Amino acid sequence: RCFHIVRTDGSSTDVGYIKCIDGEKRRQLVRPALRNAILPQILQFKNEQFAAGIQKCPYTNEVLSSDSCHVDHLPPMTFETLVTEWLKQVGSDEADVQITGREDNASARLMTNELQISSWTTHHQKHARLRILSRRGNLSDSKIAAGLKP
Numbered sequence: 001r002c003f004h005i006v007r008t009d010g011s012s013t014d015v016g017y018i019k020c021i022d023g024e025k026r027r028q029l030v031r032p033a034l035r036n037a038i039l040p041q042i043l044q045f046k047n048e049q050f051a052a053g054i055q056k057c058p059y060t061n062e063v064l065s066s067d068s069c070h071v072d073h074l075p076p077m078t079f080e081t082l083v084t085e086w087l088k089q090v091g092s093d094e095a096d097v098q099i100t101g102r103e104d105n106a107s108a109r110l111m112t113n114e115l116q117i118s119s120w121t122t123h124h125q126k127h128a129r130l131r132i133l134s135r136r137g138n139l140s141d142s143k144i145a146a147g148l149k150p
Contacts, residue, residue: 032108033099034083037117038124042071045130059137070138074129086123090116 006012046066049055055064073079087093098113111117 057134057137062134
């Protein structure tokens with residue numbers, strides 16, 4: 001999925017050729033950082049759902065396992081809507097979200113400003129409505145056809 005450059009000092013880094021051609025867009029850097037910040041909430045939700053008993057995907061009716069399921073944000077408060085509303089609430093835009101810089105072999109950026117992290121995770125905790133789905137159900141066209149995915 002990417003190339004690796006090995007430097008003369010023996011260190012290495014990954015290089016995605018699409019980013020070399022198209023460049024990195026701020027949105028593509030900020031969204032994963034925001035997702036990483038709420039990961040504890042996602043994992044807690046998943047653990048609570050499976051502690052309650054067997055879970056099935058509402059689209060495919062597959063029996064789900066904790067390892068293979070996806071966690072999705074219920075419309076109308078999709079992840080994108082939550083991000084947009086949070087940015088509006090704090091009077092910021094994507095350029096204001098402080099994230100880590102480019103690091104060798106790192107797949108995602110992380111939020112670095114503790115006040116932003118606290119504000120974002122509190123906003124997400126208060127407004128997000130989560131559900132678990134199968135991978136196939138989460139990525140399927142059935143959600144789009146039902147108007148459940150932007």
